[in-house]
Amino acid sequence: MKPTKNNLNIYSLTFRLPIIIWQLIFFVGPVLFMVAMSFFLVKNYRMTEAFEFINWTKMFSKNYFWDSYWFTIIIAGTSTVFTMLIAFPASFTLAFKVSDNIRRWAIFMLIIPFFTSYLVRTFSWYVILAEKGVINALFSYLDLGPFKMLNTHIGTLVGYMTLTLPLVIILQTVTMANIDRNLIEAAYNLGCKPKSIIQRVIIPLSKTGFIIAAVFCFILSFGDFVAPFYLGGSQEPTLPILILDTTKSGQQWPRAAVVAIVMMITLFSIAFIGIMTAYSKSFKK
Amino acid sequence: MTKEKYLNFILITYLIFIFVFIFTPIAFSVIFSFNSQRFPTIPLGNFSLEWYFKIFNDPGVWQAAINSVIVSVVTCILATFLGFCTAYSDYRYRFKFKGLYLALVLLPPTIPLIILALAMLAWLSKIGMSGQLWSIICAHSVLTAPFAMAIIRLRLNQIDPDLESAAWNLGGSEWATMRYVILPYCKPAIISSLCLTAAVSFDEFAISWFVSGLNKTVPVIILEIVQGNIDPQVNAIGTFVFFTSMTLVITAQIFFLTWQMKGKNK
Numbered sequence: 001m002k003p004t005k006n007n008l009n010i011y012s013l014t015f016r017l018p019i020i021i022w023q024l025i026f027f028v029g030p031v032l033f034m035v036a037m038s039f040f041l042v043k044n045y046r047m048t049e050a051f052e053f054i055n056w057t058k059m060f061s062k063n064y065f066w067d068s069y070w071f072t073i074i075i076a077g078t079s080t081v082f083t084m085l086i087a088f089p090a091s092f093t094l095a096f097k098v099s100d101n102i103r104r105w106a107i108f109m110l111i112i113p114f115f116t117s118y119l120v121r122t123f124s125w126y127v128i129l130a131e132k133g134v135i136n137a138l139f140s141y142l143d144l145g146p147f148k149m150l151n152t153h154i155g156t157l158v159g160y161m162t163l164t165l166p167l168v169i170i171l172q173t174v175t176m177a178n179i180d181r182n183l184i185e186a187a188y189n190l191g192c193k194p195k196s197i198i199q200r201v202i203i204p205l206s207k208t209g210f211i212i213a214a215v216f217c218f219i220l221s222f223g224d225f226v227a228p229f230y231l232g233g234s235q236e237p238t239l240p241i242l243i244l245d246t247t248k249s250g251q252q253w254p255r256a257a258v259v260a261i262v263m264m265i266t267l268f269s270i271a272f273i274g275i276m277t278a279y280s281k282s283f284k285k
Numbered sequence: 286m287t288k289e290k291y292l293n294f295i296l297i298t299y300l301i302f303i304f305v306f307i308f309t310p311i312a313f314s315v316i317f318s319f320n321s322q323r324f325p326t327i328p329l330g331n332f333s334l335e336w337y338f339k340i341f342n343d344p345g346v347w348q349a350a351i352n353s354v355i356v357s358v359v360t361c362i363l364a365t366f367l368g369f370c371t372a373y374s375d376y377r378y379r380f381k382f383k384g385l386y387l388a389l390v391l392l393p394p395t396i397p398l399i400i401l402a403l404a405m406l407a408w409l410s411k412i413g414m415s416g417q418l419w420s421i422i423c424a425h426s427v428l429t430a431p432f433a434m435a436i437i438r439l440r441l442n443q444i445d446p447d448l449e450s451a452a453w454n455l456g457g458s459e460w461a462t463m464r465y466v467i468l469p470y471c472k473p474a475i476i477s478s479l480c481l482t483a484a485v486s487f488d489e490f491a492i493s494w495f496v497s498g499l500n501k502t503v504p505v506i507i508l509e510i511v512q513g514n515i516d517p518q519v520n521a522i523g524t525f526v527f528f529t530s531m532t533l534v535i536t537a538q539i540f541f542l543t544w545q546m547k548g549k550n551k
Binding site for chain 1: 327370380400404481
C-alpha cells in the first residue's frame with residue numbers, strides 16, 4: 001500500500017498530532033525561548049525580560065569567548081580526524097576481512113557501549129590515566145614514566161573517543177560493507193594494487209558514509225563537556241564548559257544562551273557543508 | 286600470499302586492540318568496585334564489598350535509584366508512544382510539510398545535550414515546571430522519541446503492503462485494524478524501542494543535572510560525587526548502571542535482530 005494522501009480525519013490526526021504538540025511545547029518552545037533569553041537583562045542576579053543586545057556585545061568583546069570558541073573547534077576537529085583515522089583500519093577489517101557473522105557480532109558489541117553510561121566510562125578513564133593509575137603502573141614495570149595524561153589534551157581526546165569511536169566504527173563499517181564487491185574485484189583483476197584500491201575505489205565509494213560519520217563525531221565532541229572537564233582539566237574551557245560555568249555559578253543564563261546559540265549556528269553550518277559535500281557528485285555512475 | 290596473511294594478522298590484532306580500548310573503562314570500573322583501595326590502581330588491593338555496603342546504606346543513592354527508575358519507565362512509554370504515532374503517520378500518509386514534520390521529530394538528538402539542557406532549564410522555569418521528575422521526563426521523551434520512531438519505522442517497512450487493506454476489506458475498521466493487525470505486528474519493535482529509550486533516559490546526565498533540582502537521578506549523583514574527588518563508590522554505582530543499561534541495550538538489540546532476520550528469510 002502506498003502512503004495515502006492527506007485525509008484529515010480523527011484517525012489520522014490521532015497519530016499525527018501528539019508529536020507535533022509535544023515537540024512544540026518541549027522542543028521548539030525551549031529553543032525559541034533560549035534565543036529570546038539571549039536578549040534578556042540580568043540585574044541583581046535576577047533575569048528581566050527585555051530586548052537588549054548587551055549580552056551579545058559583552059560576549060563578543062571578550063577574548064576568553066573567542067579563545068574558547070577556536071579552542072573548541074580545533075580540539076573537536078582534531079579529535080574527529082584522529083577518530084576517523086584510528087577507526088579506519090578497524091572498520092576496514094570488519095568490512096572486508098571477517099565473516100558476515102563476526103561483523104554482525106562486532107556491531108552488536110559496539111552498539112552496547114555507545115548507549116552505556118558515558119559518564120561512568122569517563123570517570124573510569126580518570127582513574128586509569130591518573131599519575132598513579134593503571135597505565136602508569138604498567139609503565140613503571142618497564143621503568144618508564146610516570147607520564148602526565150590527565151589534564152592534558154590527550155586526556156580530552158581519550159574522553160572524546162570513548163564517546164565517538166564505537167559510533168564512527170559502526171558507520172564506517174556499514175558503509176564499506178555495502179560497497180559492491182564486484183567493483184573491488186574488478187579493480188584487483190585490472191592490476192590495481194591494494195593501496196590504490198583503498199585510495200581510488202573504497203574511499204571514493206564510501207564518501208557519503210564517511211562524511212556523515214565525521215559530522216556526527218564532530219557534533220558529539222563539540223558538544224561534550226565531560227571529557228574536557230574531567231580528563232582535560234578545564235584550564236582551557238571549551239564552549240560547553242563555558243555554558244556550564246555561566247549557568248551554574250554565574251547565574252548569567254542570557255550569556256550562556258549566547259554561547260549556546262553560537263554553538264548551534266556553528267554546528268548547523270558544519271553539518272550543512274558536510275551533507276552538501278557528502279551528496280555532491282564527484283564522479284558519475 | 287604470506288604477505289597478505291601477515292597483514293591480516295596485523296589488522297585483526299589492531300581490531301582486538303580497539304575493542305580492548307572501548308571496553309577497558311567498563312571492565313576496570315567493575316573490577317575496581319570490588320577493590321579495597323581508596324585510589325584504585327594495579328597491583329590490585331584486597332577483594333572488598335566496602336563500596337557496595339557504603340552505597341546500600343546511603344539513602345540518597347536509594348532515592349536517586351528510585352527516581353531514575355521512575356524517569357526511565359515513564360520516559361520509555363511516552364517516547365515509544367510518540368515514536369509509534371510518528372512512524373505510523375510517516376508510513377501511512379502523505380501530507381503537506383511532511384519534511385518539516387519529520388525534521389521536527391528527528392532533530393533533537395543532533396543538538397548537544399548541554400544546549401538542550403540550558404534551553405529546557407530556562408523554558409521549564411518560565412512555565413513553572415522545573416525541578417520535578419516530570420521536567421526530566423518531558424525533556425527525555427523529546428530526546429528519545431526519535432530512536433523509538435526509527436526502530437518502529439523499520440518494522441513498518443516490512444509489513445506486507447496489502448495486509449492493512451485486506452483487513453479493511455474484511456470489514457475491520459481502521460481502529461480495529463490498528464488494534465489487531467498493526468500493533469501485534471509491531472510488538473517486537475515496540476519492546477525493542479521501550480528498552481532502548483529506557484537505557485538512553487537512564488544514562489542521560491546533562492539535562493537531568495540542569496532541570497532536576499533536588500530530585501536527583503543516579504547519573505546526577507555520580508556527577509556530583511565525581512566533582513569532589515576520586516571516590517570508589519562511583520565504581521560500585523557505575524557497576525549497577527552498566528548492568529542495567531547493558532541489559533536494556535542487549536534486550537533491545539536481540540528483539541530488533543530477531544525480526545530483522547525473520548524479515549529477510551520471508
